[in-house]
């Protein structure tokens with residue numbers, strides 16, 4: 001990947017094919033990022049088609065393809081239903097979401113996503129207009145929730161010890177820089193350093209951006225705005241996300257059993273088209289390190305039963 005590249009799209013051909021684009025349909029790219037997927041959707045779409053593209057990171061606004069058919073919405077995709085209706089669209093033919101962070105976010109030191117830049121502010125917000133930074137969370141959360149987020153989102157083995165060390169540190173001075181967290185973690189690293197730090201930083205990032213609840217809300221909104229026959233294509237990079245997407249596509253619900261009708265028949269609003277997730281091939285994985293953990297799942301909204 002060249003230094004200037006914002007983000008190399010993952011599973012590009014596979015995901016666009018999965019959208020099964022109809023000539024003058026309406027599509028949503030929930031995660032514009034560098035605009036790679038979005039450009040491909042536009043290239044496949046007919047002259048009267050339309051695309052709504054979301055990204056909560058203002059920096060992504062620099063990558064909006066110039067195209068009259070495209071509307072960029074610089075907001076969190078958790079509001080997908082509200083914004084789609086606001087723009088006068090009552091139903092869409094496909095939704096693509098390519099979750100997580102872009103290479104750009106990860107590689108720009110000032111964003112504070114990476115443990116490679118100790119001098120930077122420990123921020124990690126994708127949307128820098130709002131919310132709490134990673135430093136805020138480390139300064140404010142009780143040890144219990146700290147331990148939980150490290151264990152759950154990062155599978156950090158010594159989460160309890162780390163949570164205690166974080167609380168100990170902030171008694172002396174508040175967390176501010178990436179280096180402050182590295183100082184706490186240094187004596188506590190278990191296993192391979194890179195992997196361990198990546199897990200802790202990923203856990204914090206997921207918490208800072210409330211990524212699991214945003215995904216839940218987006219999926220529920222997506223079901224409401226997809227036309228019958230509309231496609232839902234989701235790329236995940238974390239096992240919790242993948243599990244959530246898999247369950248939702250199977251049942252149409254975030255948790256619990258599918259709804260039953262009067263006769264006790266399960267109501268499953270989607271036809272699942274990927275029994276197993278689609279993974280990038282070896283060639284793509286070698287070419288693009290971001291592709292390593294990617295999984296794609298695809299479902300079609302059923303015609304009304």
Ligand SMILES: C[S@@+](CC[C@H](N)C(=O)[O-])C[C@H]1O[C@@H](n2cnc3c(N)ncnc32)[C@H](O)[C@@H]1O
Nearest residue numbers: 009031033034035036037055056057076077098
């Ligand atoms: C993996 S990148 C997408 C890359 C894109 N498909 C491309 O081809 O360049 C994920 C993008 O989604 C955005 N994002 C993540 N969660 C979001 C959310 N809840 N709402 C809106 N945008 C989000 C991030 O800011 C980031 O730019």
